[in-house]
Amino acid sequence: MAEAEDILQDAQLALLAVNAASISSPRAYLMRTVVNKSINSINKRKLINYPGIDLPEPLTEHKCASISQYDVTYGLLLLLQRLNPQERAVFILRESFDYEYAEIAEILDITTDNCRQIYHRSKERVGKKTSRFNTSAAENRAFSEAFMKAASGELSEFVKMLKKDMIIYSDGGGKVSAAIHPIIGLENCLKFLQGLNAKRGNDLYSTSTSLNGQPAMVFYLKETNAVDTIVLLENEENSISAMYVVRNPDKFF
Numbered sequence: 001m002a003e004a005e006d007i008l009q010d011a012q013l014a015l016l017a018v019n020a021a022s023i024s025s026p027r028a029y030l031m032r033t034v035v036n037k038s039i040n041s042i043n044k045r046k047l048i049n050y051p052g053i054d055l056p057e058p059l060t061e062h063k064c065a066s067i068s069q070y071d072v073t074y075g076l077l078l079l080l081q082r083l084n085p086q087e088r089a090v091f092i093l094r095e096s097f098d099y100e101y102a103e104i105a106e107i108l109d110i111t112t113d114n115c116r117q118i119y120h121r122s123k124e125r126v127g128k129k130t131s132r133f134n135t136s137a138a139e140n141r142a143f144s145e146a147f148m149k150a151a152s153g154e155l156s157e158f159v160k161m162l163k164k165d166m167i168i169y170s171d172g173g174g175k176v177s178a179a180i181h182p183i184i185g186l187e188n189c190l191k192f193l194q195g196l197n198a199k200r201g202n203d204l205y206s207t208s209t210s211l212n213g214q215p216a217m218v219f220y221l222k223e224t225n226a227v228d229t230i231v232l233l234e235n236e237e238n239s240i241s242a243m244y245v246v247r248n249p250d251k252f253f
Helices: 002-017 026-046 074-080 085-095 101-108 112-130 137-151 186-203
Strands: 162-171 204-211 214-221 227-236 239-246
Touching: 002 026, 026 085, 026 101, 074 085, 074 112, 074 227, 074 239, 085 101, 085 112, 101 112, 137 204, 137 214, 137 227, 162 186, 186 204, 204 227
Parallel strands: 162 239
Antiparallel strands: 204 214, 214 227, 227 239
16 A cells, blocks of 8 residues: 555656646546556566565555445455556556556557457456455355354354365465465365464454455454454355465554
8 A cells, every 4th residue: 555655646746747738638647657657666576575475465445445446355456466567557447447448558558459458368367256246244244253253263153154165375474474375175274274273362362344345354462452463255156265364564554
């Protein structure tokens, strides 16, 4: 979020620094500036060797007021990481903001045909996950309540909600312990959760919330009340298909 805010501020300052008469479309100028700065930022981040899985920063409505307007679920954000910066720019401008191919092509200084090809290639790489699974407040509450019971050792109700091919992603950023690779399959995931509960369950307490527009849990240290872990639940067809465990303290809100 801080990086995005810096990019927006830099783009505004760049606009104010040029002669207004030389800009035919301030909107297009700002969009081009923001996209180019974002692409440069992503390229720089790719040069950094991040230890383990790099999960996105959890988003709250307080930090991102327009969060409900767009699909910013963890599943989609992770899939977008498969795309190179240019592909990601084309995909987001077309998919989320409904820009015309000609507009996107002008922003990225490519041909319209090339823009169309990049979008369709990106769409194929991201795949079916671009469709969002909406859940009711009651379903989200049920997921959260079952997970809270699981956190205290009562796994039976929570297990019924898990898909057999579920995945757990864990991000410690090299600063705290976390699984380096995704944990795949119900049996492996249950062993991981049971191991965590046995090792650290007595040191933590939790609250349920909504992050990135999906059910989430925040775990706090009993001794200090500091945030220790954030867990987001990915719902697919009324079952939990993935869990995202954020432990890197730099990504806490």
